[in-house]
Amino acid sequence: MGSFIIISTFLLVLLLFPSFHPKCGASASADEAAALLKWKASFQNQNNSFLTSWNLQSINAKKSSVLPCTWAGISCIDGKIFGSIPKQIGNLSKLSYLNFYANELSQEIPPEICNLTNLTHLDFGSNQLSGPIPVAMENLISLQFLSFNQFSGPLPELLCQSGILHNITVSENMLTGPIPKSLQNCSSLVRAHFNSNRFQGNLSEMFGIYPVLDFIDLSNNKFYGKLSSNWGKCKILTTLVVAKNNITGAIPPEIGNLTQLHKLDLSSNYLSGEIPREVGKLASMLKLDLHDNQLTGSIPQELGIGELTQLSELDLSRNFFTGEIPSEFQSLQSLGTLDLSQNNLSGSIPKALAELPGLLHINLSFNNLEGPIPSALYKEIVRSTEEFSETYCIGKGGCGSHSILVYEYLERGSLAKILSIEEEAKELDWQKRLNIIKGVAHALSYMHHDCSPPIVHRDISSNNILLDPECEAHVSDFGTSKFLRRDSSNWSSLAGTYGYVAPEFAYTMKVNEKCDVYSFGVLTMEVIKGKHPGDLIANLMSSKLEEIELKDLLDQRLLYPNEQIEKSLISVLKLARECLHVEPQCRPTMLIISRLISAC
Incomplete structure (x- = not known):
């Protein structure tokens, strides 16, 4: 050799x-x-x-603790690999498994990689590679797993010409054009992530029947047309996400044939007509999200009397539903979130809703409902807030049969709003920003370690941090929060705000406190930077702290901090870095963070 x-x-x-x-x-x-x-x-x-x-x-x-880092040809870099992919990689003709996941590789894929005709697994995910995907990639006829990131242009036309591609992940790129015909007829496909690109074309003509398809996400693209009835023939499909596109027409009743479907998300489209009653047959359904469409008619009672006994989240908000809330919802014993807001519903609130044992979040606002709040539901609201400070719960009372809770209005609004307005952002000096970070840390520490059972917020972001006149932080919007049961697996559907969600949600839906810890790390950087950190997160995690200029992480709208504040900011940023570790078990707990940050 x-x-x-x-x-x-x-x-x-x-x-x-x-x-x-x-x-x-x-x-x-x-x-x-x-x-x-x-x-x-x-x-x-x-x-x-x-x-x-x-x-x-x-x-x-x-x-022994550093081997094989001392061997010639082996470099153990602190966490990441930098640079471009060498073209000589094409000489390794017998290579079958190639994984570049979660590094800092940049530039384009060398075309020589297409010489690796024995590849079965190819993962470019979570890097900084760019440019087009080499057309000759379609010659990798043994390929079973394919993952890209930050690429542009169309997908190669014959990616699945061999008919054995199992997994394709091209989410969060700038890919354009229609889905290639080879993928439209790729019957071997098991999992497909096409979300968050610029794909376009008529959805009803792009996808066929996939006998072994388990998961597909087409969300946040520019697809149009109708939902094909063929989706109902994908018998083992567990997740179908087509949110944030331009889909029109009715929901095909054949969807009711997907008896193994766990998640159906068709939100933020232009769907019309009624919800097909066949949806009530989806016995495995955990999350049904149809919000922000143009659906009409009454909410079918089959959603309650059907087989949706495992349903935990139901969002039908921002549509044009009429009629009453079905009393049959009392059968949804696993329901934790119910959002029927911004419709034209009328009548009274069914008393049975108050008796659902797991219901944590209910939103019925902006409808034409009348009558009293069911007493059991009202008492539950009071019980849930009885430990709040009198500062926040001003009072409770009523008029006739109407029960009322009155809460303090936090006039400064959300942290996101304040940071987006230059004059208001300048009022948040460094000491106030440190206090905001400390306040959120203490709140999360209380939720995770002092509540029984512990509460995971799941949507910590600058939009959900409200400031009072003294700029004290208040954690808000517990609509996606979840009680952690120590004797339970705590699996959940994806919740949270894009850019704050912990990376492990890409491959698991298991909820624990470390999800909030990651979001807190992002929020901390945002408070200090004055805007969402974006790519700064990758830079912070891939570099040694001594290599990073503090000024590059600061909000340039404020004067550079004095020496004492500078030391505090450095300490807080070090903590934020620990919170952003890609491995959940490596992140500190909020209790530790709260104690350390108090000394800053």
Whole structure:
């Protein structure tokens, strides 16, 4: 084996073994060294100068914590790999598994990668790669898993020409054009993430029947046309998300055939007509979201008397529904969130709603409802707020049969609004901003560690932090909050605001306190920067703190802080960095954060 090949091979090692990089501060393990030695044993020329250091004898116990970082050709960088993908990678013709996930690779994919015809798994996710996807990628006929990021242009036309592609993830790019015909007829497809791009075209003509499809997300694109009845023939589909497009027409009744469907999100489109009664057959449904459409008619009673016994979230808001709220909703014993706001509903609120054991969030505002709030529901509201300070709960009373709760109005509004207005943002000096961060930290610490059961907010963002006249922070909007049951798995549908949601939600829907910790880290950077940090998060996590200029993380609308405030800001930013760790178990608890931040 020539030295040229060895050098390119070492480049590959650096890219393909992310576990060599420290995880939660730990260095590479002896297990990883053993894996490299096994790989070395497969080389024909093991006496090459690069390989002589690849052994365990020269490493004593004191150095065992850093192997194989001391070996020639191996670099253990603190968390990330930088630079471009070398074109020599195309020489590794027998390579079958290539994973670049979660690094800092940039520039375009070299076309030589298309020489790797034995690839079955290719993951470019969470990098800074850009440019078009090489057309010759369609020649990778063994490909089963494909993940991209930050790319533009169309998808290669023949991506699934082999008919064995299982997983394609191209979410959050700038990809354009229609979905290729090869993917339209890709019967091997199991999971597909097309969301958050600029795809367009007639949705009713783009997708066929997928016998093994489990998950598909088409949201936040420019698709138009109607929903095809073919979706009802994808028998094992568990998640169908087509939100934020330009879909028109009625919801096909064939959707009711998807007995394994857990999540149906058709929100923010132009759907019309009535909800088909067949939706009541979806026995596995956990979340049904049809908000922000043009749906009409009455809410079908089949949603209550049907088979939706596991339904936990129902959002029919911002439509044109008429008639009464079905009393049959009393059968939805697992319901935790019910939003029927901004419709034309009339009549009284069914008393049975107050008796639903898990109902945490109900929004019936902006309708034509009348009559009293059911007494049990009113008492539950009072019970839920009885520990609030008198500062926030001004009083309770009523007029006739109408019960009333009165709360203080926080006139300054949301933190997001204040930061977006230059004059108001300048009024939030560094000390006030530190106090806001401390206030949110203390509130989350209370929710996570002093409440029984603990409460996870799930939507910490600048829009949900309200300020009073003294600029004291108040955490608001508990509509997506969730009680954590220690004897439960705590699985949930995705909630939260884009840009604040913890990255583990990309592959799991399990809720714990560390979701809020990540969101708190983003919020902390936003308060200090004066706007959402965006790409600064990646820069902060991939760089050593001493390499980062504090001024680059500060709101330029304020004067540079004095020495004392500067030290506090640095300490807070260090905490924020810990909160943003990609591994949930590596993030500190809010109790620890609250205690540390009090000293800042």
